Amino acid sequence: MKRSFSRSKRKFLGGTMAVVAGTMVSGLAREARSAELPRVTEDEPTAVALKYVHDASRSARPAADQVCHNCRYFKGTQQTEWERCDLFPGKTVNANGWCNVWAMKG
Ligand code: SF4
Numbered sequence: 001m002k003r004s005f006s007r008s009k010r011k012f013l014g015g016t017m018a019v020v021a022g023t024m025v026s027g028l029a030r031e032a033r034s035a036e037l038p039r040v041t042e043d044e045p046t047a048v049a050l051k052y053v054h055d056a057s058r059s060a061r062p063a064a065d066q067v068c069h070n071c072r073y074f075k076g077t078q079q080t081e082w083e084r085c086d087l088f089p090g091k092t093v094n095a096n097g098w099c100n101v102w103a104m105k106g
Pocket residue numbers: 052067068069071072073074085086087093097098099100101102103
């Protein structure tokens with residue numbers, strides 16, 4: 001009986017470790033992909049149209065807490081300096097940036 005419990009415990013821990021390792025590898029792969037993408041420039045047409053800036057403190061944002069890293073379209077975290085955004089396919093935006101499409105991450 002005790003042996004069976006230990007076996008299931010090992011199986012559970014093994015599965016948990018596999019999930020954790022998979023998540024870490026997935027995160028590293030995502031960061032590597034983002035690092036390969038060009039950074040959006042503030043003077044390109046889409047950025048101008050959306051009033052995108054790399055530094056939100058220079059923007060006309062309506063609230064000081066509106067920043068790319070907490071926007072629903074940002075694919076990274078606050079720790080990710082440059083990351084993909086749904087509004088700029090194939091490019092990355094700055095985590096501390098802002099544009100006028102900003103929407104709170106859900
Ligand atoms: Fe930043 Fe959000 Fe605008 Fe993308 S949509 S540039 S993440 S504020």
